[in-house]
Amino acid sequence: MERREVAAVLTYVGRLDPRLVRTDEGEARSQLGTWHELLSDVPTTTSQGWDVRETARKRIVTSPYPILPADVAREWQAHRRERLARHTDPTPRADPDNPQAWRAELLAARDAVASGHAAPSAHRELTAGRHRPSLKDQLAAVGSYIPAAVRAELAPYRPARAAREAVIAAGGPDVLAVPCEWCHADQGEPCRRRRINLDGSAQGNAPRATAHPGRVDRALAAQAQAPAA
Known part of the structure; x- marks a missing residue:
């Protein structure tokens, strides 16, 4: 999140929990700096189910203690881990004889899933990518362990x-x-x-x-x- 987005989140949580409101200008600036330092790599929302305001609201409802920026950062890391745990790498379209391009495409797909820009691939796409014309006949031939x-x-x-x-x-x-x-x-x-x-x-x-x-x-x-x- 950018600094202005963090400020909007602080305004939102301050309405839900007045204990987070800082009336002194210096304290407010320090609070904003701390939150921005810990949440700079956390998005406000994603198209895959993450909303920082919803996360903060649930935390405030379930905990009697004032919410901390580390609480939100931990929830985001848990969200990322859960998404990656459900992701199985689809076969890259890059030439397998080009390991640099193959690895780059694989890492880009994982990063898109972790950041919430793409949905996890629920099944291993063993047949993704290019196919040999004779592959279908070969699969039919080995469909049984006895030819x-x-x-x-x-x-x-x-x-x-x-x-x-x-x-x-x-x-x-x-x-x-x-x-x-x-x-x-x-x-x-x-x-x-x-x-x-x-x-x-x-x-x-x-x-x-x-x-x-x-x-x-x-x-x-x-x-x-x-x-x-």
Whole structure:
């Protein structure tokens, strides 16, 4: 703040707390000098939620002691720290092979956020800046930790998973998303071959390549009830 802005703030807080009013000209000049020394780097207002008058008013309301310029300066520093804590550096548009320009743009963005001239960037902009034309295809290729070609080669050795993935790819339900009431397989587990002994007890634990019909029906019902994406 400039000296005249500090004088306006002192006039405002003096109306709210008469204890800050100085009638002697020398004391008033000394008070103005002290406040200006401590608040010279504190803005009056910013477009991002800072208002020195509101800060002073809250301090006067919550504290029984006369407000000091250091109280306002500490609130401004806390405001700056809070904004920078919510800021994640967006990728600079400068050429990464030019470290001086890259660093200068990064520091300028942080300074704009800290001073209240720009809003914090809430998410890391990993895809900001220039893009290679082939980047989209590369991202699609690495979307799964198992490439599509390798998954196809593994299909004969994972019949249950291959059958499930084929059904899902065709728009069918994910049968493993629901438990099986017949073989009591939990959600995410494949169905088991359940054989019944003469005494009525169940036996057998071999996994099935396909789900039991009742589980498929339950998966279809769950898919029909699910909200459209």
